[in-house]
Amino acid sequence: MRNRKIYASLLSSGRKEPAMTVTALIAEYNPFHNGHAYHIREARRLTGADFLLVLMSGDFVQRGEPAVIEKSARAEMAVRCGADLVLELPVCYASGSAEYFAGGAVALLNALHCVDYLCFGSECGNLAILQAAARILSAEPDAFRQKLQKLLRQGLSFPAARQEALAWYLAQEPSIPVSNVIPDDPSGCHFTDRHAALGGSSDLLRELTSILSQPNNILAIEYLKALIMSGSSIKPVTIQRVGGGYHDTAVGELCSATALRRLFSEIQQKDAPASCAASSGDFPRQLAASVPAEVCNILSDSWQRTFPVFPDDFSAMLHYRLLTAESWQSYAACFDVPEAAARRIFQMRHAFTSFSSFVQLIKTRNFTEALVRRALLHILLGLPQPESTEPERFPVYYARILGLRRSSGALFEQIKKADKFRFSQNSLTPIK
Template sequence: MIKEKNLHAVGIIAEYNPFHNGHAYHIRKAKELSNAEYAVVVMSGDFVQRGAPAIYDKYTRTAMALSCGADLVLEIPSVFASGSAEDFASSSVALLNGLGAVDTVCFGSESGDMEKLSAIATILANEPAVYSDELRKELKKGATFPEARNTALVTSGAVGKEDASILASPNNILGIEYLKAIYRQNASLTPLTIARNGSGYHDPLLMPDRFCSATGLRKALRESGEHYNETENTVFDYVPDPVKLKIQESKPLYCDDFSLLLNAALLRLSMEGIPFNNFSDVSDELAARITKQLPDYHSFEEKINQLKTRQYTYTRVSRALLHILLGTTCQLTEDARRAGYAPYARILGFKKESVSLMGEIKKRGSIPLIAKTAGAETNLTGAAAAMLRHDFYSSHIYQTVLQAKYGIKIKNEFTQSVVIL
């Protein structure tokens, strides 16, 4: 009898906002280090973890990824795609683990030191008394949560003082959250990390002969306006060839494109007496600040800057406002956590050669694989069905703004097919 060949797939958690040369490098190295035939990407949909719209819609970004090494792209549920780092990571890991056919997850980090990242993740996942006590003590002193956490990690012995800065780097933070989720979920995923090369995560500059940051690329695209297809370098030097055409063809969206919808949502909720703290990431204090400033019209970004404080960072406020706009309630978020963070896997696109991979997922996965939107909701129940409806709603909001801004007709979630290359 012929023994069936084991299929190896590596999981990648991404936003590709937008896709650039560093992402293509990551996919290549992830396959190489894991000895995997396939790269399965779980990706944010139309809104991303920093609490903002993705610069390009999820189908455009899926096509970018598939043309540059990804074999299958799945959507991270929208409830968590724009959630905290912990929720984002928990959902992503649960999604990859639920497929049954992914045995490794590979992420980038500024540190590149799995031993140190793992030591920190172990403390944060188990929260021993020495850590928890010190964390509470520092918070009572008025320290911000990141400051208190760093002090508690040093006190608990997870890191030395010289390594406390590990948690100041965004990719390290996400990497630690991925490890935490793997440990807490007892996921059958072997973690690998690749040291991040090139510009920092938030670096707004495009530097020659270096991988750029997505932040820098978005800044360059925004400053170029509608004429970026005519520039001789700036943008196109930092993206793979297949992505260049997609950038030329696609229409970008930014936070301020959603200003009218945000202000309308805030006014409607106030009129109907629905508290702002009903929504995920909106504390009582932040809700009071929003209410106080409600009568004044501000753009999305102006409102974020108006509300942010030392305790409430720009990203935290942006995320809270986005949750209000998209109707991401605390109840929906809690129900989604109880449902296992990722009770289904929705396909955004795949390569024709990866059909055998999807066959393995259908055979070995513990969650349903959704390829068609028609009737998908009726095959789910409870929180899972509510999460899928939220996915549809979030993307329809994005598509509405895209159509209004550019005066174009685009497909919606029920007429758009998955991307196949």
């Protein structure tokens, strides 16, 4: 009853502008840091958004791991740092491949019927290049597919072959100036002209391959591809990533989430829980420059109680799931677990010692580390394969609200009109 009164007051007090601008962000916040706060500020500024809606992974993330801190705490971080509403991306999408992650997220945003912009980060910050790549992957022209098959026959893994084939095809795309790829090129030539002028040199291909290998660019292309293939009316906007790269491990004012997770792991291994929990200890002092003050408070309060969480914390549960399976088919029945990978996991299950070490044992040239992590996570969670009769590739049936600002009543009212699925609120309390 209390929650009903809260939401009734939200709806009655919210703004009622007939034409409000809603900008969506898709994120993990694993954990939230200064770069994420910058993204929120820039997204609102660039799009003139009345409301910022964040679609966030829950307790498991796209790397095929548990989030380092639970979802409600991360949602609170987002709201306290500028988001108006945080919805949960269902776990089958949140823990899927980049294509599935992006496809499911865009499908959910489309179903809300209120999102005007999707704003995402990228290393290159160049929407034209990213859109050109997305169009190629959406249409899969014959020349691209033939090049891809040739590279696969040469022994490249699918991700590597697709990246190389895409760079090769994109280098011949006449619609984008070379200056978008090589900024100091004074000629203003198009890709085809530049490629011809170089006499077949690999300089351009090397630049494109570098762009297409960066993780945020890869995910950005998948977002754009999902928008294209779904016929979405949502307009894309990209913001160039600032500070540390995705895989950088140096901790600073603008560092990566990878660096923070590594810091948490190192502190946990080095120090006793009691020394880490103190507000004057190494943990808060090292973290203070890398995250907003509101986030630092939440992390400090949760330290060594519900945070941090790492894959090996689930080792015993995963080991049990592996040993109680009657055959490899039990693994293959789980979402996104290839049959060959299921066979290999079943054959080697008795060599299991921990989640992380088993990933290293199972991975091969054909089974990347990311694929293996996701496969093991889906086995652990018992996520089933989607029904073959499903009419949509990325079906969405519900949206779970993880956090909202008390002043976001108009947005909340608007999304409640989406009749495609139900909304789950649980025991959520709005944040001022």
